[in-house]
Amino acid sequence: MTTNTLSSNPLLQASKLRDGAFPFDLLKTEHFAPALDEGIARAKKNLDRIRTATDKPDFQNTILALETASEDVGRVASIFYTLLSAESNDEIQALARTLSPKLADFSSDILLDEKIFARVKSVWDQRKELKLQGEDLQLAEKSYKDFVRNGALLTSVQKERLREMDQELARLSPEFAENNLKADNAFQLVIEKDSDLQGLPETVVEAAAHAAEEKSLKGKWLFTLHAPSYVPFMTYSEKRELREKLWRARESRCFKDNFTNEEIAKKIALLRHQRAQLLGFPTHAHFVLEERMAETPEKVVQFLDRMLDKAKPAADRDLDQVRELKAKETGSPEIMPWDYAFWSERLKMKLHELDDEVLRPYFKLENVIEGVFEHARRLYGLRFKEVSDVPVYHPDVKTFEVSDESARLIGLFYADFFPRASKQGGAWATTLRDQGLQNGKIERPHSAIVCNFPKSTPTTPSLLTLDDVRTLFHEFGHALHSLLSDCKYVSLGGTNVYWDFVELPSQIMENWALEEEGLNLFARHYQTNQPMPRELIEKIKASARFQAGWFTIRQLRFALLDLAWHSKDPARIADLSAFETEATERTTLLAPVSGTNSSCSFSHIFAGGYSAGYYSYKWAEVLDADAFEYFKERGLFDKEVARSFRENVLSKGGTRHPMELYKAFRGREPDPDALLRRDGLIE
Numbered sequence: 001m002t003t004n005t006l007s008s009n010p011l012l013q014a015s016k017l018r019d020g021a022f023p024f025d026l027l028k029t030e031h032f033a034p035a036l037d038e039g040i041a042r043a044k045k046n047l048d049r050i051r052t053a054t055d056k057p058d059f060q061n062t063i064l065a066l067e068t069a070s071e072d073v074g075r076v077a078s079i080f081y082t083l084l085s086a087e088s089n090d091e092i093q094a095l096a097r098t099l100s101p102k103l104a105d106f107s108s109d110i111l112l113d114e115k116i117f118a119r120v121k122s123v124w125d126q127r128k129e130l131k132l133q134g135e136d137l138q139l140a141e142k143s144y145k146d147f148v149r150n151g152a153l154l155t156s157v158q159k160e161r162l163r164e165m166d167q168e169l170a171r172l173s174p175e176f177a178e179n180n181l182k183a184d185n186a187f188q189l190v191i192e193k194d195s196d197l198q199g200l201p202e203t204v205v206e207a208a209a210h211a212a213e214e215k216s217l218k219g220k221w222l223f224t225l226h227a228p229s230y231v232p233f234m235t236y237s238e239k240r241e242l243r244e245k246l247w248r249a250r251e252s253r254c255f256k257d258n259f260t261n262e263e264i265a266k267k268i269a270l271l272r273h274q275r276a277q278l279l280g281f282p283t284h285a286h287f288v289l290e291e292r293m294a295e296t297p298e299k300v301v302q303f304l305d306r307m308l309d310k311a312k313p314a315a316d317r318d319l320d321q322v323r324e325l326k327a328k329e330t331g332s333p334e335i336m337p338w339d340y341a342f343w344s345e346r347l348k349m350k351l352h353e354l355d356d357e358v359l360r361p362y363f364k365l366e367n368v369i370e371g372v373f374e375h376a377r378r379l380y381g382l383r384f385k386e387v388s389d390v391p392v393y394h395p396d397v398k399t400f401e402v403s404d405e406s407a408r409l410i411g412l413f414y415a416d417f418f419p420r421a422s423k424q425g426g427a428w429a430t431t432l433r434d435q436g437l438q439n440g441k442i443e444r445p446h447s448a449i450v451c452n453f454p455k456s457t458p459t460t461p462s463l464l465t466l467d468d469v470r471t472l473f474h475e476f477g478h479a480l481h482s483l484l485s486d487c488k489y490v491s492l493g494g495t496n497v498y499w500d501f502v503e504l505p506s507q508i509m510e511n512w513a514l515e516e517e518g519l520n521l522f523a524r525h526y527q528t529n530q531p532m533p534r535e536l537i538e539k540i541k542a543s544a545r546f547q548a549g550w551f552t553i554r555q556l557r558f559a560l561l562d563l564a565w566h567s568k569d570p571a572r573i574a575d576l577s578a579f580e581t582e583a584t585e586r587t588t589l590l591a592p593v594s595g596t597n598s599s600c601s602f603s604h605i606f607a608g609g610y611s612a613g614y615y616s617y618k619w620a621e622v623l624d625a626d627a628f629e630y631f632k633e634r635g636l637f638d639k640e641v642a643r644s645f646r647e648n649v650l651s652k653g654g655t656r657h658p659m660e661l662y663k664a665f666r667g668r669e670p671d672p673d674a675l676l677r678r679d680g681l682i683e
């Protein structure tokens with residue numbers, strides 16, 4: 001690679017565009033590999049300088065030097081992963097297979113570097129003499145802990161053992177997931193008679209016919225255990241015995257069958273436990289929770305117990321309602337697990353028929369975007385001005401300059417709304433540039449949200465469902481967390497917060513989209529310009545609470561099961577059925593069915609990143625319900641509450657412990673009852 005080529009590589013140059021926007025128009029796929037190599041080479045030089053320094057370690061020459069050592073690598077990675085998820089092709093995907101391991105090796109090499117650690121530790125040990133405080137102290141602590149949690153304080157024999165365990169875990173988790181997938185694929189429900197399709201919507205029947213055709217089962221219908229096939233069948237099929245068949249197949253996956261995960265789950269739990277003990281923690285849950293707002297397994301258990309006590313009676317009422325309806329229509333109140341989705345859907349239709357198609361005309365995309373910007377203006381005084389001089393990676397992407405009331409630049413905002421073959425499904429928020437110290441100065445952030453909303457047609461504009469609207473508000477909340485960040489260091493800024501705190505800024509935004517005052521700002525019929533009728537708004541609110549008790553208990557059940565696996569010595573777990581029954585006993589609503597098991601297909605905790613973290617779904621909901629209640633008490637757009645939320649939460653990133661930040665905003669710790677009240681589970 002000649003200097004000449006490198007000097008024209010846009011990934012390695014300072015941009016002269018508006019606020020240093022990235023020049024996507026100059027970027028070619030072949031720029032990535034050489035830019036990453038050069039970035040790593042530059043970073044290694046910086047790291048060498050830290051490693052071989054002879055002056056006494058201090059914040060500047062060690063912690064700060066480490067924080068800024070790999071800025072080029074960071075830039076290449078953020079642009080690359082933006083494209084990999086939002087504008088990909090075979091070439092980029094192939095590139096990911098070489099770039100991703102390179103990036104992973106690069107970061108783990110730093111954390112294994114004993115000389116760098118020795119200097120970091122020296123700064124940490126002398127933090128008092130060095131008078132470190134505020135964000136400097138926080139950064140030093142984070143840096144030190146990153147090394148320690150990766151085994152830096154262990155003896156070389158122990159380190160060797162830790163690597164072995166990590167390798168073993170890295171092998172077992174994909175094996176667990178693969179068994180899940182194989183079990184899903186091995187099961188087929190083939191329907192041959194029209195009459196067995198009773199109750200299923202037309203689109204579901206069509207998809208099943210298509211799936212059958214692909215398997216050379218022309219003229220038949222195929223259903224599988226994959227969610228897009230399984231969920232509608234369980235919700236709508238009137239054939240009880242077929243629902244039972246499908247349900248039993250799904251709930252017994254990887255349990256006492258050809259793809260059993262029993263031993264793998266036990267092995268994973270045991271390795272995690274031993275790994276945690278090696279690092280000085282009583283259990284894996286203690287290890288994980290050290291870096292969470294919830295802090296300890298005891299606190300999580302206390303939290304779950306409290307939710308459980310109050311939600312259980314509501315869930316029992318939900319179940320009674322469903323039983324009543326079934327008794328009325330069939331003469332028998334008996335509800336088995338394969339009946340629940342079907343009968344609760346029927347109940348929902350009876351109580352509050354709320355059709356997506358009735359709401360859509362009120363949610364024209366342009367209006368919703370204006371609405372979400374208007375929320376940001378009323379709450380935080382932000383202005384979003386569309387600009388045309390910022391290059392984008394696809395013509396659908398819109399760009400905005402964000403400023404505050406005093407016309408100070410807040411950052412750039414990219415919005416990418418429509419599906420295309422090169423984009424992944426779902427919705428997410430990301431940053432093209434983080435807020436904080438880079439290139440020798442504190443930079444403002446470049447934030448992006450990516451969604452998959454229906455595109456307009458020649459006759460109709462893009463019209464969203466209520467779920468889409470909530471998604472847009474949610475992702476926009478993440479974007480605000482990035483945009484309003486006001487921190488010194490990138491590692492502590494924006495959404496770099498503990499994992500059970502990161503959904504507060506996003507989830508709280510969804511609340512405004514469900515309030516009359518919020519909806520009135522943007523929900524107008526796209527043809528008549530009439531505001532959404534009050535009765536529709538009432539229906540939206542009522543349906544948000546439908547069967548909330550039942551769903552809460554389901555989430556609590558998984559959270560308790562996760563904790564049972566990870567907060568005690570798993571060597572005690574012998575029989576999986578007995579273990580699971582005991583761990584989830586208090587959440588039982590319908591009698592357990594023998595031969596079924598949740599742990600063996602619980603990929604969130606055994607193959608995903610949720611181990612000792614499943615509780616955080618409910619935890620984050622409590623935070624947003626409790627924080628939003630404050631707004632409701634003082635006024636939905638109350639300037640003072642908004643100022644406090646911005647100052648104590650949105651602008652602070654991870655510069656302080658989230659509980660401290662939350663208490664500074666709310667004046668006290670979060671109150672779990674706020675969520676129970678919002679869900680209508682208690683008065």
Ligand SMILES: [Zn+2]
Pocket residue numbers: 474478503506
């Ligand atoms: Zn989110």
